[in-house]
Amino acid sequence: MILSNDSSKPIYVQIAEWLENEIIAERFTANEKVYSQYQLAELFNINPATAAKGLTILVEEMTLYKKRGLGMFVAPEAKMMILEKRRNETLTKMVTDIVLEAKRLSVTKAELIQLIHKCEEEIQ
Amino acid sequence: MMFLSNISLTSVVLSQVKFKLSAYSGLIYSLIILQVLGILFATGWSSSGTSINNISINLNISSIDSGFIFVSLLAISVGNLITTRAYRYDDFSFVATRLSSNIANCIVLLIFSCYAGVTTYFTVYLMRIFLTFNSTNEFVEGPTILDDPMNSLLTILAMIIFLWMFSSLGYIAGTLFQNHKLLFFGALVIIIMLLLTGTWIRISEIIFVENSSLLILVAKTFGIAILIFATSTAISNRLGVRV
């Protein structure tokens, strides 16, 4: 994977996301050691401090846990947590976009809800 | 954790000296050219002829004076040359302070002077061989090193120290010129004024002429060179690099 400088996302976020993807794809399984900041730095050609920041995000989100002197390990319920988070984030973002677009098109809230109901019925 | 390398002034100076000796090794060609020129000019350098009983007797004395003068000019030039930008900047590509750089230059010039002094002294033999095969004239026995080893050594020593002092003159002129063009010309004017007043002649007489022995002259010259180098070091302290 090549990181993009021009992406609106900071590099460390991209690193965190990449690691999450790897966990989802089960290339890292529960309690497995993940790459160190230096390995990540070499892999992506980035500053180790930036890589460390990416790792820190995941530690803060409890996706990874630290073993002193040994490195970072995938939390047992990491995959689930990531999926949960993505679900929330993606949906929220989509809904926001829908609401904004509706506003531009002068669609009322009631009409919007009706539209959602209709879509749901069709899919089922 | 930072691990700073500690390095002493002495070791930096030694490394610089070693480095400079290699870096300036190309000067050997200039030295050889000038010594050969010296040999060519030496033949009949001091030639005197007198007539007695209607007989003219000419004595061509081939001495190392001409070689020494050429090499002295080289010493001034080299002293000047190593203060120029290119040479000065080279130092700062490696570990250097202005002090270490000046001390190293001073030592390097002394080493060069030693080499130049000894070789210039020995060019007289090159001259002898050259003339032995090229002259039909009779030879007058001349003193060799073995005849008066102490005096020969003293002559070599004097040559070395004088060359060193000449290089210090070039060095201070170069330093002044690099540091401040105005200062350089100012100093030049002051020196010429001094020369015109005659005080200077008196001073140089006291220093260079009125000596009871060559050894005292050498000692005085050595002191002057040291003084000049120290002054140059003080002047160069504010010189910027790669500006």
Next chain:
Amino acid sequence: MNVIDCQKVNKGYRRTNALEDITFQLTDQKITGLIGRNGAGKTTLLKILAGLTKHKSGEVNVFGKNPYNNLLVSANSILVDDQMTFPDSLTLEEILRSAPAFYKKWDTQLAVRLFQYFKLDSKQQHSKLSKGSRATFNMIFGLSTHCELTMFDEPTNGMDEAVRTDFYRALLKDYIAHPRSILISSHHLSEIEHLLEDILLIHKGKVVLHADLDEVKEYAVAIQGPVADVEKWTAGEEVLHSKRVDEQKQYAVFKKNSKLERARLEGANIQMLTASEVCMYMTSESKGGIDDVFK
């Protein structure tokens, strides 16, 4: 510990001020980008830090010492720039061979390997090298010293694209293996952005910004929309740059703040900026752009 500590450093050439009240600290083992436009004072600052020139006033401390004429600083720092010279009488090989006497941490293996990789001619003289090869050689020299403070001034000037990429990769790998403080100056941030941890942005001899790379990235945003709306959203904000896109639309760059979410909800077209764009806008001469010239 601070590797560099500058307090109100001033430096002037004749009547112009090259540096004005430069104040910043650099903690150890970071790669910091010294960013600024041409003539911003990057080179002057680096030369002062390397002890090559003297500052006029203020206090400069490198490893806690004034770098000017300090042996400790000289032994533990190096400035690589295109004015670096080596004696003509020495071949590249001989130059590399004389380095360990000066730099105690000199990495001969690294030097030799990089030298071979970049296919430099060991019998060549430094001054005879092409601009790109000389820059490559200087870089090899600078990296191999393993100096605790390694500074590069526009190191890739003259290098071709492939060599640049290799150079930055080499720098990073060597940094990982031997962490130390590295300061790289460039007016081309996007090229080195990924390497950096910190950015020191200077403009007209002053420090504009000294921050974490990601902070810089999030320092400002761009917004585009109808003129009236843009003016409303940016009212009272610190606008770094603005320009008319066409009759109706306005483009503005301003400091990120909490009101942004609301603007977004109000339908503003908000664009994230890259770090180099942020730096560019922060150091632009005027609020307008090149387009204003053609009005």
Next chain:
Amino acid sequence: MSNTWMIFFIGLIPVVIGILIVLYITKKVKYKGSLRLNKIVIMIYFSLLIGVGIVYEIIPKEPIVEQLSEEQLQQLQTENEVFEEKLLKQEENKLSQKFLKEEWTHELSGNTLTLGYIGNDSYSTKVVVEWIDSTAQKIEGKVYRSHINLYGLKIEDKIPLHVAEWTGNELVIHEPVEQEFTFEQFSNELNVFQQTDTMEIRMVRGFTYIHLKVPKHIEIVDPLGLQMY
């Protein structure tokens, strides 16, 4: 501006020109060589010069002219002075016989004796007359030459003698034919360091003395003033 200063400044000009030329050479010597080559040249040049010195000392040399020391020259000078003094005092028996070059007698046909000289430097010859009580016409003559030395060179044998010849009643002293000798010498000393002026010619001036025993009735005509009293 005094003369000394003129000389000084004129002397300064070649020095400045010299420095400029040497600077030019040093900068123009484009060929700086490689370090390896330079090191070799430096070593070889040094050993060459020392080697030449040693070789010079051991190779057989052409006949070499000896040079007298200052003391020896002084001694020659003293001998000359003593000789002249004694000659003037007519103490013939005390004269150093090594100066005696020629001895002759001559029968004069008249009562006048003319002294003549052919050559440029009549001052090199001094005639000393000892009057004797005799009525005969016989004149006894002895030619002496005192030490001649230039630059301390031991070349006295090479310097030809003046010849005194009789033509009738005239004693003509012939100067030797003009000749030139050139010698080569090497000096290991630097003249610039000499505290004393060594350029002064080291010379012992010798003379040709013609000692004549002349009967008292003979008149000497000496137009050139060769006679010494």
